[in-house]
Amino acid sequence: MRNRLRALRRGDGLEICAPPDFDSLFRACVADVHAYAMSMLGDRAAAEDVTALAFERLYRARRRLDPRRGTARGLLFTIARNAALDELRRRARRAPAQQDPGQVPDSRADAALSQVEHRALVADALAALGARDRELVLLKFHGQLSNGELARVLGISESNVGTRLHRALMRLRTRCLELERETAA
Secondary structure, three states: OOOHHHHHHHOOOOOOOOOHHHHHHHHHHHHHHHHHHHHHHOOHHHHHHHHHHHHHHHHHOHHHOOHHHOOHHHHHHHHHHHHHHHHHHHHHHOOOOOOOOOOOOOOOOHHHHHHHHHHHHHHHHHHHOOHHHHHHHHHHHOOOOOHHHHHHHHOOOHHHHHHHHHHHHHHHHHHHHHHHHHHHO
């Protein structure tokens, strides 16, 4: 299953007459979908599987896409979200797996170290958010979805998305500041 993403990048397994708009969508969204899945799952192999699965399912459903019900990008992230949540549920049923330690900072460059520390701080703060808030922030920023698209993906109103997103970002900011103070002390 892990090689599906690589196969999709090469075009293997797709019909010979793949629509050009699907190819464009793939090129435009593959990195964002993978980053979203990686942020949700914390596991590169599982993120590749979820990304490949999302594109496969979207490709199979391409004839049924209705622009009145949302963009292809929005549907793609809906599929990726569902696949990532399914993976998290599978993990919860199994013994908890250890997560990767993350990036190793480059000690040769202070700027790189600072950037890695900042990313780690944000990742820790994001992990401290509730699952619903974390999911919303990841869909918004990794998925680059509009509030309308988020509303369709999550099945809530657009105004509710705006309110929940604002509150989630405030909690994220507060947690980042708390972690900065803890680190400085």
